[in-house]
Amino acid sequence: MGARIGVGLLGLGTVGGGVASILLSPQERHPLVADLELIRVAVRDLQRPRPVDLSPEQLTTDPQTVVEDPRVDVVVEVIGGIEPARSLILAAIKAGKSVVTANKAVIARHGGEIAQAAAAAGVYVLIEAAVGGGIPIIEPLKQSLGGNRINRVSGIINGTTNYILTRMADEGAAYEDVLAEAQRLGYAEADPAADVDGLDAADKIAILSTLAFGGGVDRQSIPTEGISRLQGEDVDYARQLGYGVKLLAVAERMATSEASAEALALSLRVQPTLVPSHHPLAGVQGVNNAILVEGDPIGQVMFYGPGAGAGPTASAVVADILNIAGIRQASGGDGRLDPLLAAGSWRSCSLVDPGNVRQRHYVRFNTQDAPGVIGRIGGCFGDRDISIQSIVQFNASSAGAEIVVITHEVDQRRMDEALAAIRALPEVSGLAAHLGCL
Template structure:
């Protein structure tokens, strides 16, 4: 039997999907049962790497999601709208969905999965989180015997590329971002990447799967890498760390759940410290398995198309058994999991302070931290920066709210000129 696929979008990812489906030789045999019936594009005249007979192309995207002959809709448009509306209309018309759209799933997943469950169709999203890294199906199936404790991931290739170059070249953020844009590793508007929004969408999806509940995306703490400087990279190196933008989901023993994205000092011996360039990686900590890490290309035509087609194969394998009957592939949970406010999260911190080079300044800092229950691992004057003492602080695990109160008081001291950097520290 041949299953008809409607493809929404024929850009980088859509073109990659089309190339795989049109060249099934040497791949999974079920690919021969998948045929592209129609392709929705915004501009019929736009040159494309994948050539289609004009009869397959249309700018009427709704005609694809309502076509009674189409079995599966692949959405690779990106953005919230019209993707969300088209997905919902496709579900209402009995279509299975494969999507690479993390923003839609992270923000509107509850609405989409409720509709899919009511209609009896699948919504598959392997490509939405880490490109070609098969972490979604691993969480749904292979790791099902485990109790997940922590997910720690490098989930955005653009920021990892920028931070890697900053570390290797001891360069500043702005010129390396500009070069990344020139090379095509960063968008013209890079905000979603460098401000951590993309990674926050992805960790919300992973946390939902790992901890069995819907994650309120607006409660995911999000901090990007704009404030990271060459000085921070250099000090991190001296202290035995690499700076990475980490997405973290952690369930404590009291069942409280924290989900957050922020730059982090990662110890050099940690598995994520050596993940460089545009690569992504996800480290899972679970019982009884322990640690397992998934790593690979997190974006691009090949990686993302690979994940999209894997989802198509899974659907094609299940369709003869009846619609949406596989409990390991459907969304089972309906409750929302409240997240621990960032002020209550415990973490280690690195901070860099510029102060007047006067006797007693270090003592004042230590006294202030002690008054706010902030335990220090080190408090060291590194040198002099523009006639100001440069002080580097590393804490033990402390409550974020108490640490921030201490830093606010320190910032207001007459001897303190500036606090250029505060970055969280992993582990310890």
């Protein structure tokens, strides 16, 4: 047995309880788990029933005492939210303690500040659990794929929305009904906005982008659309046309005249997207996550697995603790900071003008069932040199019709111009849906 490594835990909810359970039952796990000692745990209510057996001396309602305890070597933050989590992480760093966190909101907004503080203090801040639950994606991006020129990272990184979309596709269920069921099952919060409005996925793609491309971006500037306005008929029409609908988060390198080795232009977005049935992400069902990394020379690699929950997320947290513990023991307790292991960046990145972003589009229009309307819609696209892959009319009747168009790749600015012209046609009563398309 090596030297004991003290762990302080901030939060004992779903993830914190899972972490404590692993630390308190090291049998048949990696031998290093037995060297981890859970010293102090900060909770909100001392009287609340606990998922693990802890002594009164281990529990406190003051998280600052956990951070300041001299016996604690690694502080684990799993309370979530921006504050007090950010302040506690910075306080732990200032006290010379490494930090493990599952907090994607803090890292997406304050990751640069935290990384700089950690580098100055010579400690680690590890974030494997912040994205993808139990899927190992953070360390591969920092280390295993470090020799690649990463071109694109895309994925399904919110299990709640993927569960909802899977049910809508498989059963034809209405969005509101499936959301209510997800809340009953505990997949969705009572206030599901962070999930269904795409905010959680935007936090995560901001983190993945920083690691993949070497520089942070402004989280608030990421174009973000969730699934709360998605209608069942679009899921059905997509299926008939050979696609599934997924909430995709995408970060990709853009070829611009301004890009250089020092300053890199990126496009980031979160949006409901049609995914071809043969695409690697199309088969990701239920609450699972998947992240597709495309680079040179590796090509495509996909990371797949459970994206949330006590077990998967706690697994990632403990893996980070073991990473720190292994270095401490190998160096006799005085390990030097490894830049590949630590959070950090090395170049300036910026988001391109959204109007210059190119992708394929799915649009659905409500129209009159009148002769020539398809031709006039097609003409609005053609006048702007937008090539159409398919244009299909559904549900024609005396009450009107629905016309679905899938375009080839086009920049957003020309697409917006075409949509404005189409909405002005007297036969068109409205743009009913507008989704991305791979």
